[in-house]
Amino acid sequence: MHTEPSWITTPVTASLLRGALDVEYTERGVLPHRLPARARAQCADPQLAMAEAQPSGVRLAFRTRATAVELDTLPTKRLYVGAPPRPDGVYELLVDGRPAGRGTVGGGNTLTIDMTAGTTAWAPGEAGTLRFTGLPGRPKDVEIWLPHNETTELVALRTDAPVGPVPDRGRKVWLHHGSSISHGSDAAGPTSTWPALAASLGGVELVNLGLGGGALLDPFTARAMRDTPADLISVKVGINLVNTDLMRLRAFGPAVHGFLDTVREGHPTAPLLVISPLLCPIHEDTPGPSGPDFSDLPDGRLRFRAMGDPAERAAGKLTLRVIRDELAALVQLRAADDPNLYHLDGRELYGEADYAELPLPDELHPDAATHRRVGTRFADQVFGRGAFADGGAPPSGGSRGTAPTTD
Missing domain, CATH: 3.40.50.1110 (SGNH hydrolase)
Structure with missing residues (x-):
């Protein structure tokens, strides 16, 4: 008989993120940034704003015995007028540094870009859930790498065992x-x-x-x-x-x-x-x-x-x-x-x-x-x-x- 895990919700904070230089606390969750607020304030270029908010290299990192992990996220999808829909951004799971799963999150906000007219339009959407199960029950380092090409707000992290910070491994x-x-x-x-x-x-x-x-x-x-x-x-x-x-x-x-x-x-x-x-x-x-x-x-x-x-x-x-x-x-x-x-x-x-x-x-x-x-x-x-x-x-x-x- 299948039973749902007993979930523990852990707030997503900067301490659980690697590869981000700043985090913005939004109405829905946490938005990682790859440039600090002072830098963002000095340039009004929408291309740069979109690029630095796409979390290339940004990952959640924690240590846990959890066998199941859920992450609620609010992605922003880009739609180009006249072109087929882009594939959803990919999330990748690493366990002790080794690939252990991939997934996507549908829905989300949409940014419609008309390259011929040079215009954009934004529409709000709903968050979705990424889920990984069947992880080994031993203590382990877990990383969830966020889509490198899709703006991603982190809404909630749930696990079936407590999470803590990853110890310093001494890596450069x-x-x-x-x-x-x-x-x-x-x-x-x-x-x-x-x-x-x-x-x-x-x-x-x-x-x-x-x-x-x-x-x-x-x-x-x-x-x-x-x-x-x-x-x-x-x-x-x-x-x-x-x-x-x-x-x-x-x-x-x-x-x-x-x-x-x-x-x-x-x-x-x-x-x-x-x-x-x-x-x-x-x-x-x-x-x-x-x-x-x-x-x-x-x-x-x-x-x-x-x-x-x-x-x-x-x-x-x-x-x-x-x-x-x-x-x-x-x-x-x-x-x-x-x-x-x-x-x-x-x-x-x-x-x-x-x-x-x-x-x-x-x-x-x-x-x-x-x-x-x-x-x-x-x-x-x-x-x-x-x-x-x-x-x-x-x-x-x-x-x-x-x-x-x-x-």
Whole structure:
């Protein structure tokens, strides 16, 4: 005879969350944020607001003997006019660090986006319930990774045994900032975005400030990184500066210097890795902005194209090749006074041969298989034998200011 568990409700608080820099207490529950309130107040960009509230890398973490766990959440679903419905965001359960289940939550609020008209409309909805059962009854570490691409308010946590905080396992904290590719773009789930996969393989705790459309060298992001405890830090910059056509070459170098200077104010000696863009053929030699191609939208496919003119490089417009050259020179210059600064060419993670095998489906964002490739390569090159190996000690035969290339 089946009987319902005797549920214990535990308030969701910041102490049970990892990967969030702030929490907002709403009428319904708790909304994790990946940028602090002060940073959010300094930018009215709706794209950034949406991206930082999508909890990429954010997870509930607790220790318990519970065999059943329920989590009530209020997701916000995005609907694109003229396109098929997007799949529900994926939640992933880890028990003692190992995959133990996946699930989704239907319903929720809806954000309807009309990309041709440039308008949005929001409608409220109801919370839903995620449930995992059959967990081992022994004491264990439980993590529930929230959907990396779906804003999620946490309403209630119920278990059939008490929960407590996870003890400090002594793992280093890796703080990473990047674009939508670091955010997770089209990864299969929250633990298989390339930063989450690399963190798992590297044995570190991830704080992911990958912000879709938001890797723009914003000073408030640099201050958030400055003020966030971390042992290992990486900054992946370039593609958003091109596809938004945000700045010219004259502003780029000083902006990178200023961003790194701010990060260094809070982390003067931590290993700091600067990563240039992955290969993106449409913007290698053609400036931005990027523009959407809606021709395949009814089939659920959106493509992007470069709207700039290669001749505009002479006037200081940025391309990915220009950015890579500038970043390499800038890091080499700074490394003379910063022995814990490193550089990695993003094409070592995804280059021409990779594009031939695993092309970018929309010409900007990688698919799930590419996330796996980038994550495993990063773990091997950076955690295994590069900038973050042994907490940032120089690899054998390597040097400061550069990360080793693939064989």
